[in-house]
Amino acid sequence: MSIAVELPALGESVLEGTVARWLVKEGDRVELDQPIVEVTTDKVDAEIPAPAAGVIEAIVAAEGDVVPVGGVLARIAEGASATAAAPKPATAPAAKPAAAEAPKPSAAPKPAPAAAAPAPRATPVAKKAAAEGGVDLRAVEGTGVGGRVTRADVERGGRAAPATAPAAAAAPAPAPREAAPKRAAAASAPAPERPAFRADFGHYAIQEGDKVVPMSPLRKLVAEHMVYSKLTSPHVGTVAEIDLGGVSRLRNAHKDRFAETQGVPLTFLPFVVHATVRALREHPALNASVVGDAIVEKKDVHIGIAVDTEKGLVVPVVRHADRLSLAGLAAAIEDLSARARTKRLSADELKGGTFTVTNPGRQGNLYGFAIINQPQVGILRMGEIVKRPVVRTVDGNDAIVIRPMMYLALSYDHRAVDGAPANGFLHRVRELLEEADFDL
Numbered sequence: 001m002s003i004a005v006e007l008p009a010l011g012e013s014v015l016e017g018t019v020a021r022w023l024v025k026e027g028d029r030v031e032l033d034q035p036i037v038e039v040t041t042d043k044v045d046a047e048i049p050a051p052a053a054g055v056i057e058a059i060v061a062a063e064g065d066v067v068p069v070g071g072v073l074a075r076i077a078e079g080a081s082a083t084a085a086a087p088k089p090a091t092a093p094a095a096k097p098a099a100a101e102a103p104k105p106s107a108a109p110k111p112a113p114a115a116a117a118p119a120p121r122a123t124p125v126a127k128k129a130a131a132e133g134g135v136d137l138r139a140v141e142g143t144g145v146g147g148r149v150t151r152a153d154v155e156r157g158g159r160a161a162p163a164t165a166p167a168a169a170a171a172p173a174p175a176p177r178e179a180a181p182k183r184a185a186a187a188s189a190p191a192p193e194r195p196a197f198r199a200d201f202g203h204y205a206i207q208e209g210d211k212v213v214p215m216s217p218l219r220k221l222v223a224e225h226m227v228y229s230k231l232t233s234p235h236v237g238t239v240a241e242i243d244l245g246g247v248s249r250l251r252n253a254h255k256d257r258f259a260e261t262q263g264v265p266l267t268f269l270p271f272v273v274h275a276t277v278r279a280l281r282e283h284p285a286l287n288a289s290v291v292g293d294a295i296v297e298k299k300d301v302h303i304g305i306a307v308d309t310e311k312g313l314v315v316p317v318v319r320h321a322d323r324l325s326l327a328g329l330a331a332a333i334e335d336l337s338a339r340a341r342t343k344r345l346s347a348d349e350l351k352g353g354t355f356t357v358t359n360p361g362r363q364g365n366l367y368g369f370a371i372i373n374q375p376q377v378g379i380l381r382m383g384e385i386v387k388r389p390v391v392r393t394v395d396g397n398d399a400i401v402i403r404p405m406m407y408l409a410l411s412y413d414h415r416a417v418d419g420a421p422a423n424g425f426l427h428r429v430r431e432l433l434e435e436a437d438f439d440l
Contacts, residue, residue, distance in 0.1 A: 003052045005074040007067045010041055014347045016068045017041045018217045019061045028056045030076065037073055040217035044347045045311050054078030062126060063150045120149050129154045218312045229374045233290075233413040237369040240426045244385060244404045246436025247271050254440045262327050266440075268385060269305075269359050270330040272408070275432035276357055276380055277301055277321045277329075283425035285417050287354050289375040295416045304353030304373055305333055307340040308360075314340050315373055317353040326438050358382070367407035377416040380429070383407035 007017050017039040024036045035047035036056070057077040061067045120137055126149045130137050133154065140157035142149035206212065215223065251266055258266040280287045284297045301322040304315040316336035321329060339345050356379040358370050367383040385406045392401050408429060412422045 001078055002057055003054065003076045003078060004072045005036065005048065005051060005076060007039065007069055007071050007073055008048070009069050010039075010044055010046055010347045014041045014044075014069065016066050016071075017046075019063050019065045019067060019073065020045070020217045021063060022059060023047075024056050026056050026059055030054065030056060038343075039067075039073075040221070041347060044345055044350055045218045045309075045314070045343060046345075047343050048073065050076060052076055052078050126150050126154045130157075216311065222312055225374065226371050229371050232374060233372050233377070234415060235369070235372060235411050236414045236419070236422070237409060237411050238419070238423055238426055239367055239407055239409045240430045242406045242408055242430050242433050243390065244268065244406055244433060247433055247438075248404045250436050250438060250440070258327070258330075258440060262331060264331050264334040266330060268406075269333060269357070269382070270326050271433060271438060272359070272380070272382055272429075273303055273305070273318070273321065273329050273333065273357050274326045274438060275429045276355070277303060278432055279425050279428040280355055281322060282428060283421055285421045286378045286412065286425050288377050288416055289354075290377065290413065290416050291375075298354045300354065302352050302354045304356035304376075305336060306356060306358035306370075307337050309341050309343075311343075314345070314350060315353065315356060316340050316345055316349050317351065319352070326440060356380070360384075367409040369409050369411045372411055372413055377413035378422070378425075379411050380426075381409045381411070383409065 010017065018041070020038040020040045022037050024030055030036055030050040030053065032051075032053045033049040036050050037048045039046055039048055054076040055078075057075045059074045061071070061073045067073060120140070120142055127137070129135070130140070130149075135154050135157045137149055137154070140149050140153050142153055247268065251268070251271070255266040258264075280301055285295075287301055288295050288297045290296075300320060303318045303321040305318060306313055306315050316339075318324070318329065318332045318336065321332075324332065336345070336349065339349075353373065353376060355376055356370075356373045358379060359382040360368070362384060365384055368381055370379045370381040372379050383406050385404050387402050388405045389400050390403050390405065391398055392403075393399070394401070408426065410422060410426045
């Protein structure tokens with residue numbers, strides 16, 4: 001019996017997904033709920049599990065294909081048909097004797113090996129695109145799983161094809177990598193590996209030794225979103241220096257008991273988020289969006305928390321963050337971060353944020369200005385917490401003391417927020433953190 005693996009609904013606003021990477025190949029045996037394919041949407045990067053145990057009978061959607069929700073990604077043969085799917089390779093040994101017979105007709109048919117050179121493994125869509133575009137698959141370097149040629153590889157090869165064809169006519173048996181350069185026909189010796197990518201890299205010509213790393217689907221989406229944000233919002237930045245001495249003492253006094261009772265570690269991030277939420281309530285201009293020629297100040301406070309994963313940056317959202325205690329925020333942040341890194345977030349958990357906090361961690365350096373997460377008007381970036389000498393008044397006298405210091409950098413949209421309210425908001429966050437009046 002054949003079972004279809006369909007693209008599930010990954011969120012109420014997600015209508016389609018892009019096949020990013022196959023984790024299995026045709027003929028592989030899989031178990032129930034084993035991840036078999038990675039799919040990227042404009043909201044989330046997810047692994048799709050096998051709906052049944054069996055053998056991958058056919059991969060219907062190739063890497064790079066866009067599949068609607070409910071569309072078929074692959075087919076799994078289970079039970080008896082699963083074992084029937086295995087003998088497929090039997091046709092390959094049958095072809096081998098034919099290849100063995102070829103040497104018999106002496107040396108005359110030497111062109112035969114070139115013609116019989118096996119075509120590289122390619123996805124069905126790549127084969128179709130190659131046939132329609134007149135691209136020789138042997139001249140295309142595969143970047144898919146196991147070196148498989150994908151549709152994107154064929155499209156790159158197609159851009160190089162006009163110059164490649166004359167080169168192929170001049171040199172009957174070039175190596176596949178040498179067929180790619182655009183100017184191979186004009187100058188046979190120089191630069192065999194560079195110009196094929198020239199169209200993709202603007203005015204830069206790839207140099208020998210350069211490593212070309214294609215963007216993943218998620219990386220492309222992040223890039224598009226960041227460019228859109230910079231083109232849309234006039235970004236302005238302001239920085240505050242925060243003395244975290246009080247927060248540090250409070251955290252050190254309670255972190256062991258907190259971990260026991262709450263089941264999550266007590267880091268500095270929940271303190272910053274809690275202070276941010278309280279400051280947003282007092283400065284609603286930062287909890288807003290620009291809609292047309294109006295500014296909409298949001299009633300609810302939903303805080304996006306930037307999380308770095310192996311696939312790239314995602315921003316899950318803590319809903320109604322202003323209704324949560326510091327312990328509630330710590331638990332919500334830990335849960336969302338863990339599920340983001342294990343690809344268990346739903347698309348709905350990545351939308352609807354009204355303000356974002358990002359924490360690069362212990363290697364956050366001094367400070368940096370993050371790009372606003374549209375359609376929000378502000379984002380707060382934490383710097384590294386470092387002990388530094390600062391001047392404080394002790395018993396009426398100035399003294400140099402050591403304090404754990406951190407820079408908080410606010411990026412804000414000058415269409416919606418002027419300097420005074422933006423600085424007022426950041427100053428209030430600083431006050432709340434230095435007062436360290438948090439209920440644990």
